[in-house]
Amino acid sequence: MRLFSFKSLIYFTFLLSLCVIALGAYTRLTEAGLGCPDWPGCYGFILVPQSTEQQLAAQQIFPSSPLEVEKAWNEMVHRYFAGSLGILILLINVLAWRRKYAPKLLPAFLLVTVIFQALLGMWTVTMALMPIVVMGHLLGGFITASLLLLLVLRVRQQERKSTAIFSSMLHSPRSSSSYLKVLALGALFVVVGQIALGGWTASNYAAVACTQLPVCEGDWQGNFDPTAFEPIQPVHDSYQYGVLNYHQRVSIHVAHRIGAMVTTAILILLISFLLRTAGLRKYGLTLTAALIVQVSLGITNIVASLPLLVAVGHNVMGVVLLLSIVATNYRIYCGQQILQGSHLFAREGRNHG
Incomplete structure (x- = not known):
């Protein structure tokens, strides 16, 4: 056994x-x-x-x-x-x-x-x-x-291959237009980009560089430093606790903050389409819940100066949000293919009949 x-x-x-x-x-x-x-x-x-x-x-x-x-x-x-x-x-x-x-x-x-x-x-x-x-x-x-x-x-x-042909008629997404497919795929790339920005923020110890909402205190526009995003930094014995200056860390934090706003807006747009599409509503609800929790954790990190469990939760919810988007894309693309296959199967059955 x-x-x-x-x-x-x-x-x-x-x-x-x-x-x-x-x-x-x-x-x-x-x-x-x-x-x-x-x-x-x-x-x-x-x-x-x-x-x-x-x-x-x-x-x-x-x-x-x-x-x-x-x-x-x-x-x-x-x-x-x-x-x-x-x-x-x-x-x-x-x-x-x-x-x-x-x-x-x-x-x-x-x-x-x-x-x-x-x-x-x-x-x-x-x-x-x-x-x-x-x-x-x-x-x-x-x-x-x-x-x-x-x-x-x-x-x-x-x-579920043996039953998918028939069940897909009832459960496959209806009217999943090309626009929805492009939007879902675009949301996936945006979320991945935001995760990368979050990783860059954490690895450069910039998570607490800004302590005010909604963007950052001080003249962050005037002090914005693009060199903070150069992938290869000068050689140091150790990069623990960060090697960038304050303005560079603020620039990274602000970029992550603005990226979060853009990501949220795109996800809200995607969610609005998912909730109106039969067969995809549960994906819209899952994304809604994950987005609300993730934004709440992000705000708490700023207000409470990065509590350990909240920061870990923010990382975990980041992967949950990504996985929700991955599952949504899979359902839209593969569900549509199953539905097309079921139509072909039904048409061949009628011809043979």
């Missing part, structure tokens, strides 16, 4: 990817990204050094990086979960190639993504939290979760 079916494995791996994202945010926000100065171990050990002898040995190997046990454990727990995620994605690939009708290309792309994500994790440590690497690592985690969601949806679609 199998412990896990192929579908259950994919579902579990998807949920694990969300845990990894949450742990990654917690690790970053507790300043534990360099809790272990080496990779993949910690001060030369598989586990965080515990005994007095191990801690003395760790201090001799890394004299410039004093061991902080709590931060080291935060970092290593994240690595253990991330490593487990990589192993499960490898297992999904093995099983997919052994199953005749299982998707092959998507699991392979997932495996390539998670391998590159592991490299970004290593470079995050070896390059001492270089912002472009940290932002890329965050995006990699979000992309991994999105690909796993697509795999979940693909497997569900294959599982």
